[in-house]
Amino acid sequence: MINSIRGFNDILPPETSIWQQVEKEARGIFAAYGFSEIRVPIVEKTGLFSRSIGETTDIVEKEMYTFADRHGESITLRPEGTAPVVRAYIEHKIYGNDPVAKFYYLGPMFRYERPQKGRFRQFHQIGAEVFGIDDPAVDAETLEMLVSLFQRLGLEGVSLQINSLGCKECRPLYKEKLLNFLQDKKSQLCQDCQRRYEINPLRTLDCKSPGCVEITSHAPSILDAVCGGCKNHFEKVKEYLALSHVNFSLNPKMVRGLDYYIRTTFEITALGLGSQNAVAAGGRYDGLVKDLGGPDVPGFGFAIGMERLAMLLQDNGQWRVDSGQSPVFIVILGDKAEASAFGLIKNLRQNGVRLERDYGNKSIKAQMKRADKLGAKFVLILGDNELASNSVAIKNMESGEQEKVSLDRVGEKLKTLIGVSL
RNA sequence: GUGGGCGUAGCUCAGCGGUUAGAGCAUCGGACUGUGGCUCCGAGGGUCGGGGGUUCAAAUCCCCUCGUCCACCCCA
Known part of the structure; x- marks a missing residue:
């Protein structure tokens, strides 16, 4: 007998009815906020991802499903949704229609990782992207939309954490500061963090090892180190979130795994997801459109992990599995x-x-x-x-x-x- | 890629060297010949994940392998 590939799961009824209802709510709310659905391919040229996500990230280095097609071209099953949407945005010169463009998408993503709770090789995301506006109001409003969706779905016990990663100018300066701080403590860091020290020092900030947590708790905060523009942007985001009655907490130690993020980044975490506790995450990516060959258009977006969301909705019980009329x-x-x-x-x-x-x-x-x-x-x-x-x-x-x-x-x-x- | 747990009926699991491998639930049938739920009775269903080894004898012990789950790395 032939069974499915590791990490590629069937979604069976009655669970599919949860998915349908989530998708329905998402479409409804996103439409109210001016987002239109975009459907992009699930396979792209490999370079799209290595250039956008970052050559030295784990996703690109060891998690992509990359194949040569029959003409020898290297193609990759998309590991995330932002890069293909940006590619489509540039390819169809959508910036020519309107200075602002808002898209949402839903569908499968692929990463070659060891499966565990809340993690699969084929998983599904619902994502949204806003192009064309660098105003902090976009950050706040898009976050508010996401939080509203979760509220509408009756999701409980989730918390929003936000951070600013600075921009291309000030983040390198902070990196230097952090390296200086860690220099004489390097030998006390865990094995992984000694590696991170060389590769991506910011990662030491969210290490779970108690020793590293203790050491980095005295590290300089990125929020104190970012430049005036970034600081101002972040202040506005927080202010607008408060005005929208969106609860959040600051997490200056939160780091993202994709290179393109700048300024505002965030994560929505939930209890009950096991070790992989993020149910949605995203941030601002001004510069990405330009890096991929388009005009210098700013962007902001997020992605929701469908399997994780469905898991939470199922666990918190009051989800009506089948809302259809009785036969x-x-x-x-x-x-x-x-x-x-x-x-x-x-x-x-x-x-x-x-x-x-x-x-x-x-x-x-x-x-x-x-x-x-x-x-x-x-x-x-x-x-x-x-x-x-x-x-x-x-x-x-x-x-x-x-x-x-x-x-x-x-x-x-x-x-x-x-x-x-x- | 690394570490640990677990693979026995459709599902949840018991059995852990010794007859023909069991239970509950589910399925099908009967008691009740055109009337469900409750009860009782019965039936079908297993290469004990796969391969090799030890032994008079292996689901049980050993080795290998595959799968799965959880954790690390990392991420939605």
Whole structure:
């Protein structure tokens, strides 16, 4: 037998109904904020990702699904959504239509990592991107939209943490400061952080090892080190968030894994996700559009981890797994009834009745059992007795009451019983 | 890539050297021949993840391998 590839999971009902509802809410809210859906390919030329995400990031160095196509060109299954959207933005010269463009997308992403709780090789994101405005109001408003979506979904126990990573001018200066601070403490850092010290010193800030946490707690804060422009931008973001009644906390030690982020970055974390506790994250990426060959257009965006979100919604219980109307079941007894049932069944279904049936001439008992199992509130019974009087029996499964209704009035009767509009 | 836990029926698991591998739930049937839920009775369903080894005897012990889960790295 052939099973699925490691880290590539099937999403089965009834869980798919959670996904559908999340997607529906997201589309609704994003539309209200002026975002339109964009659909981009799931495979791109490899260079798009290595240039945008950063050559030396873990994603590019060891997590990409990269293949040579039949002409030998290196192509990659997208590990994230921002780069393809930026590519499309530039390719179609969308900046020419309007100084502002807002897009959202949803779909699978791929990273070759070891699967664990909340982490898969194929996972799904819902993301949004705003191009063209570097005003801090965009940062705040987009965050507010995201928080609103989570509220609408009834998500509890999540917290928003924000930070500023400075810009291309001031971040290198902070990096120097941090390196100076760490220099004489390097030997006390954990193995990983000694490596981080060389590769990406900012990463030492969010190390989980107690020793490193202690050391970096005395490190200079990036929020004190950023330049005037960045500081001002960040102050405004915080101010606007407060005006929007969005709760947040500052986390000057939060670092992002993608090189293109500058200034505002954030993460929404939740309890109950295990070690991978971020359910959404993002930030500002002025400069990325230009780096990828477009005009110097600023950007801001985020991505939500669908699997993680679905996990949280499932765990906090009050999620109604199946919001659909309960089905009506039709019990068919005998070949003659079967023959005359086809027309009735088609008619009812086309009028919006969610109608289930059994196949293969099963006993009435077996059919009733299945009707009960499926949660049918009403059962139609069609057998020789009913055919003789050109009627069908309708049984109320809660009260056990049963009555005969003539065939041409079944639809009408069901309408009054279950409120289907016919 | 590294470390640890776990792989026995569709699902959750028991059995941990000794008859023919079990239970609960689920499925199917019967008691109740055209009426569900409750109860009772019965049936089907297993290469005990795979391969090799030790032994008179392996689901059980050893080795290898695959899968899965959790954690690290890193990230949504």
